[in-house]
Amino acid sequence: MINLKQIRADFQEIYNHEPRLFQAPGRVNLIGEHTDYNGGFVLPMAIEYATTVAAAPREDRKIRVRSVNLNEEGEIDLDAPEQKLRGSWIDYVEGVARILERQNAKLRGADLLIASDVPTGAGLSSSAALEISVGLALSEISGYTVEKVKLALIGQAAEHEFVGAKVGIMDQFVSAMGKKGHALLIDCRELKAKQVPLDTKDVVIVICNSNVKHELASSEYNTRRAECEKGVEILRKFLPDITQLRDVTIEDFERYKVHLPEIIKKRCRHVVAENARTLAATEALGKSHLKEFGRLMWLSHASLRDDYEVSCKELDLLVSIAADCEGVLGARMTGGGFGGSTVNLVRHENLNNFRKKTSTEYERQTNIKTDIYVSGAAEGAREVFNGEI
Ligand code: ADP
Ligand code: MG
Numbered sequence: 001m002i003n004l005k006q007i008r009a010d011f012q013e014i015y016n017h018e019p020r021l022f023q024a025p026g027r028v029n030l031i032g033e034h035t036d037y038n039g040g041f042v043l044p045m046a047i048e049y050a051t052t053v054a055a056a057p058r059e060d061r062k063i064r065v066r067s068v069n070l071n072e073e074g075e076i077d078l079d080a081p082e083q084k085l086r087g088s089w090i091d092y093v094e095g096v097a098r099i100l101e102r103q104n105a106k107l108r109g110a111d112l113l114i115a116s117d118v119p120t121g122a123g124l125s126s127s128a129a130l131e132i133s134v135g136l137a138l139s140e141i142s143g144y145t146v147e148k149v150k151l152a153l154i155g156q157a158a159e160h161e162f163v164g165a166k167v168g169i170m171d172q173f174v175s176a177m178g179k180k181g182h183a184l185l186i187d188c189r190e191l192k193a194k195q196v197p198l199d200t201k202d203v204v205i206v207i208c209n210s211n212v213k214h215e216l217a218s219s220e221y222n223t224r225r226a227e228c229e230k231g232v233e234i235l236r237k238f239l240p241d242i243t244q245l246r247d248v249t250i251e252d253f254e255r256y257k258v259h260l261p262e263i264i265k266k267r268c269r270h271v272v273a274e275n276a277r278t279l280a281a282t283e284a285l286g287k288s289h290l291k292e293f294g295r296l297m298w299l300s301h302a303s304l305r306d307d308y309e310v311s312c313k314e315l316d317l318l319v320s321i322a323a324d325c326e327g328v329l330g331a332r333m334t335g336g337g338f339g340g341s342t343v344n345l346v347r348h349e350n351l352n353n354f355r356k357k358t359s360t361e362y363e364r365q366t367n368i369k370t371d372i373y374v375s376g377a378a379e380g381a382r383e384v385f386n387g388e389i
Contacts, residue, residue: 002052002117004389007068011054014066015111019054020141021389024132024381026050026118026125027174028207028343029334030183031293031300032278034308036168038228039189039244040275043282044170045198045205046178047375051116051129052384055137058109063138065093068115078107084162092127095158096135100146103154108142122209122371123340127163128171131155132381140383149191151381152176178380185282189246198377199288203329204351206344208322208358209371210314213339220310221336224267231268234260245271270308274300294330294345298323301332310337314366318342321361325354 004021011019025046032042058064066073067089074090076083082098084091093112101107112134118126132155139146146154152172159165159172173193174184182195228245236242238256245268253272257265277296284292301319305311315333319342322331327350334343346354355372362370 002050002115004052004384007052007054007113007115008389010068011056011111011113014113015056015064017056017111019056019111019113020137021384022053022055022133022137022140022381023050023384024129024136024175025178025378026129027171027178028124028205028341028375029170030205030343031274031281031297031332033274033300033304033332033334034224034310034336035246035271035275035278036170036188037225038271038275039246040271041278041282042170042186042188043183043196043278044174044186045183045377046174046380047118047124047205047207047373048378049116049118049124049373049375050378051114051118051126051133053133053137054113055141056111057141058111060109061107062109063093063097063112064110065090065112065114068113069120078109085164089130091162092130092158093134095162096131096154097138098162099154099157100135100139103146103150105139105142105144105146107138110138110141112137119209119371119373121213122207122373123335124207124373125171125175127159127165127167128155128175131158132172132175136381136383148176148381149173174380176381178378180379181377183282183285183377185278189244194282196282196285197288198285199290200376203290203345203347204374204376206346206351206354207334207341207373207375208318208344208362209341209373210312210318210339210362211368211370212312212314214312217336217338220338224308224310227264227267228271231260231264231271234264235268246275248272250276266307266309270303273303290329290345294328297330297332297343297345304333304337308337312338314339314362314368315342317365318358318362318370321358322354325357326350328354
């Protein structure tokens with residue numbers, strides 16, 4: 001947990017004035033993997049790990065920024081030409097500031113202190129937490145309130161243009177718009193989102209980081225995208241109205257799959273079924289049918305492993321250890337694959353056993369330690385007021 005009193009005190013010491021505090025969370029995707037770029041649905045939730053930005057306006061147009069995590073600082077002059085793709089975390093801050101300004105928000109200069117307990121590179125989207133918390137801080141201290149959807153799009157644009165990472169919209173959407181006790185169903189084509197109550201009376205969400213990242217990830221990602229496009233191209237001969245796999249129903253797929261080459265068929269089957277699973281999982285959550293939700297998580301993993309082929313032996317091992325633990329309703333890899341984390345739905349009373357068994361077994365079989373994070377569904381971006389500190 002971030003110590004907010006400490007951040008405020010550190011800010012006062014460094015900058016000699018009083019800050020306001022803003023926060024945006026990381027996220028985990030519960031179900032809906034590799035559906036985003038096919039125009040489909042994803043169902044993430046904001047987690048109880050967040051990035052905090054202490055911020056105060058300055059009289060000039062400079063942004064001075066310091067990261068407690070990295071113990072590094074930087075300076076951006078909003079009246080000087082833009083700088084991008086430095087290859088450092090300052091790119092995220094500059095990107096958000098510049099894109100806010102392009103959207104007609106004339107910003108004031110700012111002193112910023114950033115501290116985060118979202119682990120970086122674990123697939124929990126510390127980058128979106130950074131973009132959204134900085135975007136909220138810069139706009140609010142300049143006297144603007146930016147709509148949440150817009151804030152998310154600004155974060156994404158910053159990451160595209162200033163960091164050079166062509167990310168989807170899921171991370172920024174849920175970091176900006178998440179709601180405590182809810183998952184967020186996002187329609188990635190329409191850019192619309194719906195809050196879905198997530199009843200955690202009996203269960204917790206547990207994230208296990210495999211701590212491996214296989215090199216394959218980005219080249220295979222591009223291959224998968226191309227395979228999906230190929231699938232659409234072939235299926236369009238029979239289904240002229242489709243533009244993305246999102247438009248293909250399971251019935252249509254079953255009817256026309258004979259026309260698809262074997263590999264393309266498997267890729268399409270994953271996407272079409274995963275989309276349907278994400279909608280079914282949303283319905284199950286709405287009715288608090290957590291067992292059914294868990295069942296869909298297992299199926300999602302099997303499909304990612306066997307049809308989409310983006311899992312790896314470490315992720316499969318974490319999921320199979322989970323399957324052997326009592327009180328685990330569902331488990332699957334989460335994120336792009338070839339490493340990263342799994343997400344698990346675990347009954348409260350079985351949590352300790354799950355933790356113990358997962359860390360011992362995973363390390364015994366791989367010689368790698370897993371990091372385990374437990375979270376309920378948290379609130380999206382917000383200002384933290386003095387009474388809460
Ligand atoms: P993920 O979003 O999965 O955690 P990314 O590679 O997309 O991984 O983003 C991680 C990067 O975001 C870090 O390398 C760093 O540049 C930046 N970042 C995240 N949190 C912080 C922070 N608290 N301070 C400075 N930079 C951060
Ligand atoms: Mg990221």
